[in-house]
Structure formats: C-alpha cells, structure tokens
Amino acid sequence: MLNLFIKEKTIDDLLLSLYTSIELQPKSTITTSRGECIEELGVYLKLTNPLSRVSWSVSRGKAFSALGEFLWYVSGSDKLDFIEYYIPKYIDESTNGESVHGAYGKRIYCQEYCQIEQVISLLSQKPNTRRAVIQLFKVEDLNVELKNIPCTLSLQFFIRHSKLDMHVFMRSNDAYKGLPHDIFSFTLLQEYIARRLNVELGTYNHFVSSMHVYKSDISKVKKYISDGYQSSSSTMTKMPFEKPKENLDILLLYESKIRKKGIASAKGINDYWADLITLLNMYRCFKDKDSVEFERQMSLLNNTGYRQLAKEKFSQLVGKI
Numbered sequence: 282m283l284n285l286f287i288k289e290k291t292i293d294d295l296l297l298s299l300y301t302s303i304e305l306q307p308k309s310t311i312t313t314s315r316g317e318c319i320e321e322l323g324v325y326l327k328l329t330n331p332l333s334r335v336s337w338s339v340s341r342g343k344a345f346s347a348l349g350e351f352l353w354y355v356s357g358s359d360k361l362d363f364i365e366y367y368i369p370k371y372i373d374e375s376t377n378g379e380s381v382h383g384a385y386g387k388r389i390y391c392q393e394y395c396q397i398e399q400v401i402s403l404l405s406q407k408p409n410t411r412r413a414v415i416q417l418f419k420v421e422d423l424n425v426e427l428k429n430i431p432c433t434l435s436l437q438f439f440i441r442h443s444k445l446d447m448h449v450f451m452r453s454n455d456a457y458k459g460l461p462h463d464i465f466s467f468t469l470l471q472e473y474i475a476r477r478l479n480v481e482l483g484t485y486n487h488f489v490s491s492m493h494v495y496k497s498d499i500s501k502v503k504k505y506i507s508d509g510y511q512s513s514s515s516t517m518t519k520m521p522f523e524k525p526k527e528n529l530d531i532l533l534l535y536e537s538k539i540r541k542k543g544i545a546s547a548k549g550i551n552d553y554w555a556d557l558i559t560l561l562n563m564y565r566c567f568k569d570k571d572s573v574e575f576e577r578q579m580s581l582l583n584n585t586g587y588r589q590l591a592k593e594k595f596s597q598l599v600g601k602i
Contacts, residue, residue, distance in 0.1 A: 284323040285492075291333035291516075292464055295326055299456060300502045303494055317496045324454075324492040328485040331447075331468035332516040336461055337589065338505065344590050345564045347465035348557065352536050354466060355397075355473075355529065357390030366540050367564070374429035383429035388417050397470075401477050404440055413438040418452070432459065436467065438474060444483030445475035454489040457498040463487070469517075476525040518553050518584050528554045539565050544574060552583045563591055567598050 285302060289295045308319040328334075335344050349367030356363070359380045364371045374381050389396050396415040404413050415436040422430045432455075437448040449467050454460055468485050475482050494502055521528075532554055538545045539561045547558035559581050566575035575598055579591045 282323045283325055285321055286325045286327070288327040288329065290328075290330045292328065292461065293333075293336050293338060295328060295464075296336065296338075296461065297506065299324075299326065299460075299492075300494075300506050303456065303492075304503060304506060311493075315495065318493040319496070319499070320491055320493040322491055324489040326487040326489070328464065328468065328487070330516065331471055331482055331485040332519065334465045334468040335517060335586065335590070337586070338508065343461050343465070344587070345560060345567070345594065347462045348560055349536075349564070350462055351466040351469050352533060353384070354386040354389065355470070356533055356536075357386045357395075359384035359387035363540070366568075376428050381429050382427050383422070383431040385417055385431065385433065388419070388431070389415060397474065400438055401474060404438060404445075404474075404478055408440040411439070433463070436470075438471070439483075440478065440480055441483065444481045445471060445478060446483035446486065447471040448486045449488065451487070451489045453491045454493070456492050456494045457502055472520050473525055473529065476520050476522055479522060482519075516586065518556065521551060521553050523551075532557055536561055543569075544578075547581075556582055556584050556587055560587065560591075563594065567594060570598065572598055 285299075287295060287298045287302070289298060303319060303321065306321075308321050311318060311320050335347075346367045350364065353364045353367075358364075359382075361371060361375045361379055361381055364381065364384075371381060372378075374383070376382060380387075400413045400415060403410055416434075417431045417436070418434045421427070432451050432453045434450045434452055437450070439446045439448070447467065447470075449463070451463075454463065464485070464487065467487075471485060472482050528551065531550070535545055535547070535558045539558075544562050544565060545558065547555040547562075550558060559578050563575055563578045566572070566578060572595070575591075575595055579588060579595065582588050582591060
C-alpha cells in the first residue's frame with residue numbers, strides 16, 4: 282500500500298518534502314535491532330532530474346563519501362578496507378573484519394555473471410524488455426544471524442521514449458543517513474548504464490517499504506528543515522557519451538592508487554572524469570589533513586557546484602588542524 286508519494290526535481294527538494302512529512306504527520310514508532318525509530322510504510326519518491334543527485338546542504342552534502350561508496354559498488358568488491366576509508370562506520374557492519382556480507386558490488390558482480398553487463402546486453406537487444414533487473418537480496422539473507430543485510434531488494438531499468446528510467450525497490454531505508462547516499466549511487470549507476478546504451482537519462486523512482494528515521498537523528502532532521510530551502514541551481518555535470526566503460530575503469534584505477542598511495546595527477550583526462558579524480562584527491566588531503574594541497578586541488582575543479590562542496594569540506598579540514 283502506498284501511503285506517501287513525493288515528486289521533485291532535486292534531491293534537496295525530495296529530502297525537504299520527506300523530512301517535513303515525517304515531522305508533521307504522526308508516524309508509528311518501532312524498536313529494531315538498530316534502535317528506536319519513526320516509520321512510514323509504503324513510500325514512493327520520484328526524482329525527475331537524476332543529475333540533481335547531490336545535496337548542496339551542509340549536513341546532507343555527502344559527495345565525497347557517496348562517490349566512494351558508488352565506486353565500491355562498481356568495483357565488485359565486498360572488502361571492508363575499501364569502504365571503511367570513506368565511511369568508517371562500516372566497520373560495525375562486518376562480521377570478520379575483512380568483508381561486508383551485504384556489499385552490493387559483490388552481488389552485482391557475482392562470480393562470472395555480471396548483472397550490469399547482462400542488463401545492458403538485454404536492453405540493447407530488447408529495448409522494451411521488462412526483465413532488466415539487478416537482484417541484490419538473496420534467500421540466505423533471511424538468516425537472522427547475519428550482519429548487514431541488504432536494504433535494497435532490486436534495481437530495474439526501462440527504456441521508454443528513448444530515455445532510461447530506473448526503479449529501485451527497498452525493503453528498508455534510513456531517511457537521514459542512508460537515503461542521500463542511495464540516491465547518489467543509484468542515479469549515477471543509472472546514468473552510466475544510459476551512456477553505455479547511448480540513450481538519455483530518464484526519471485529515478487525510489488520505492489521503500491519501511492522509510493524511517495532513528496530517534497537519534499530526529500533533531501538533525503529538524504535542523505535540516507529549519508535551515509530552510511536549499512539551493513537547487515547546481516547539478517552534477519552530464520557524463521560524456523564517449524567510452525563510459527573505459528573511463529570508469531580508469532577512474533577505478535585512480536581510486537585505488539589515491540586510496541592506497543596518495544595524490545595522483547588527472548592531467549590529460551576528460552574534464553568530467555578529471556573532476557571525479559580531483560574529488561578523490563581532495564578527500565585524500567582531508568584524510569591526511571593537508572590543507573595546502575586541498576586548496577590546490579580545489580582550484581583544478583571545473584564544476585562550480587563541486588567547488589562549493591569543496592569549500593565546505595575545506596572549512597571542516599581547517600577546523601581539524
């Protein structure tokens with residue numbers, strides 16, 4: 282049953298509408314393994330411009346960690362050290378201290394069968410298909426002893442009117458911590474697949490059975506609302522149609538090098554992909570508390586919206602030194 286439908290052009294509009302609804306309307310309160318939360322069952326969020334995937338607010342502008350999580354997904358990895366570099370709290374999601382059971386990347390690239398490539402192949406051959414589905418939830422996830430059970434059930438893709446629409450189905454979604462990351466990663470995957478198929482980006486559709494906010498985050502949600510309307514003038518740059526697979530592979534090589542060894546030059550790389558490498562370099566500087574190099578990297582950015590996010594991150598860095 283659908284209890285809440287929100288359609289907006291930007292992620293900030295979506296978040297503001299969702300958080301306002303959660304704050305104003307009485308919701309049921311439940312206690313889960315992760316704590317007490319306010320819950321809304323049956324939520325459908327529609328983002329009409331998936332390029333507006335980055336929140337420009339101070340509290341929800343998670344471009345650095347969200348980019349890291351996206352790259353973790355498309356690398357096919359389930360390794361803890363990869364994602365912990367970007368999101369340290371992932372250490373709590375690992376049973377053995379080395380891997381994460383619910384890692385989406387390992388499930389997308391399951392052994393020799395890559396679901397992304399299968400979906401691209403299927404849509405290339407049959408543009409009107411309704412079988413272009415990436416399955417993330419497995420039968421063994423019903424085992425209550427396991428940690429980090431995937432919140433996402435499946436990802437479905439449709440080519441309609443020469444555009445790629447995406448439908449995401451989630452059993453559970455943390456509206457404050459998880460949702461901004463999910464929308465960023467899934468819409469970027471949507472755009473990547475659209476480029477591989479040589480079609481334009483359509484709409485993003487996010488279906489959630491249990492949308493919730495934990496009691497510990499309610500004050501933060503209220504602060505987001507009180508901060509007022511967030512700027513929606515900036516978007517991510519459109520991904521180029523030229524060689525998306527090859528360029529993503531190059532980006533993954535840069536990510537590994539920067540995370541393991543340090544700053545890497547993006548000289549000679551297309552502006553779109555160079556900006557993403559620069560964001561990774563800046564995050565490395567943030568981790569290393571190197572404000573001088575952070576500023577130099579910031580000056581290399583082509584996207585003005587990224588510069589604004591970088592300035593906010595720089596303020597955090599200066600405050601830590």
